[in-house]
Amino acid sequence: xxxxxxxxxxxxxxxxxxxxxxxxxxxxxxxxxxxxxxxxxxxxxxxxxxxxxxxxxxxxxxxxxxxxxxxxxxxxxxxxxxxxxxxxxxxxxxxxxxxxxxxxxxxxxxxxxxxxxxxxxxxxxxxxxxxxxxxxxxxxxxxxxxxxxxxxxxxxxxxxxxxxxxxxxxxxxxxxxxxxxxxxxxxxxxxxxxxxxxxxxxxxxxxxxxxxxxxxxxxxxxx
Numbered sequence: 001x002x003x004x005x006x007x008x009x010x011x012x013x014x015x016x017x018x019x020x021x022x023x024x025x026x027x028x029x030x031x032x033x034x035x036x037x038x039x040x041x042x043x044x045x046x047x048x049x050x051x052x053x054x055x056x057x058x059x060x061x062x063x064x065x066x067x068x069x070x071x072x073x074x075x076x077x078x079x080x081x082x083x084x085x086x087x088x089x090x091x092x093x094x095x096x097x098x099x100x101x102x103x104x105x106x107x108x109x110x111x112x113x114x115x116x117x118x119x120x121x122x123x124x125x126x127x128x129x130x131x132x133x134x135x136x137x138x139x140x141x142x143x144x145x146x147x148x149x150x151x152x153x154x155x156x157x158x159x160x161x162x163x164x165x166x167x168x169x170x171x172x173x174x175x176x177x178x179x180x181x182x183x184x185x186x187x188x189x190x191x192x193x194x195x196x197x198x199x200x201x202x203x204x205x206x207x208x209x210x211x212x213x214x215x216x217x218x219x220x221x222x223x
Contacts, residue, residue, distance in 0.1 A: 007090050011067050011097050012137055014061065018104035022056050026107060033111040056104040063100035065169050067093035088139040088172055091144055099129045102123050123182040130201065131175025137168030148205050152213035167205035174201045 026049065033052045034045075070093030106121040140147040142160045147153075148167050153160040174197050179199075182190035 007094050008071075008085075011094050014094070014097050014101050015064060015067075018056060018108065019060055021105055022053075022108050025112070027052075029111055030051055055107050056107045056200070059100045059104045059107075063097045066096050066100075068146075069093070070096075070177055073143075087147060091136065095129060095132050099125055101133075110128045117187070119187050119190065120183060123190060124179045126180030126194070127182065128196075129175070130171050130178065131173075134171030134173070134175055137171060138140070140164055144156045148202075148209065149176055150206055150209040152209045156213065158216070159209055162212055163205050163209040167201075170204060185223045 029049050029052070029130065030050060032046045033049060070089045073089050096143045101104055102124055102125045106118050106125075109121075110118045138161075141165055142154055143149075144154070146161075148163055150159075150163065178197050181193050184190075185193055
C-alpha cells in the first residue's frame with residue numbers, strides 16, 4: 001500500500017475546489033442553464049440545474065479515477081517498468097486532476113452567463129497540459145499507459161527514448177503556441193488551429209518512431 005504523500009494532498013485540494021465552488025454557486029443559478037455548447041463556443045442547448053450537474057460531476061469522478069490509476073500503476077503494469085518512474089506517473093495524474101478541475105470550473109462559470117466564453121478556458125488549458133506533458137516526456141519509461149506507445153517504441157528502449165525526446169520538445173513548444181494562439185484567435189479559427197497542431201504533435205513523433213525502427217532494424221522492417 002502506497003503512503004499518502006504531498007502530491008496526494010495537492011490532488012485532494014485541487015479535486016475538491018470545483019466541487020466546493022459548484023456547491024457554493026448552485027443555489028444562485030437560474031432554473032434553466034446552458035448544458036451544451038457548439039463548436040463556435042455558443043450555447044446550443046439549455047437544461048435544468050440538476051441536468052447541469054452531470055457534466056462537472058462526471059469530470060470530478062473521472063479525474064479521481066485517473067489519478068488513482070496512475071498512482072497505483074506499478075501494481076498492474078505487466079512489464080513492471082512503471083515502478084522506475086512512478087513519481088512521474090503520479091505527476092501526470094495530478095496534472096489531469098488540475099485539467100479536469102479547470103474544465104469543471106469553466107463549465108460552472110458558463111452557467112452564470114455574463115459573456116463568458118468556455119472555449120477560452122478549455123483550449124488554453126489543453127495547450128498548457130500538452131506543454132506540461134512535453135516537459136516530462138524524457139522521464140517516461142517504456143510502458144503501456146502513458147506516452148507515445150508506438151509498437152516500435154515499445155519493443156526498443158532506444159526507440160522509445162529517441163521518440164520521446166523529440167516528442168517532448170514538440171509538445172512543450174506546441175502546447176505553449178496553442179495556449180497563446182487560441183486566446184488570440186476567433187473561436188472557429190482557434191478550434192481549427194488547435195486540432196491542426198494536435199494532429200501535427202501526434203503524427204510527427206509516430207512517423208519518427210517508425211523511421212527510427214527502419215533505420216536501426218532494417219532486417220525486421222523488410223520482413
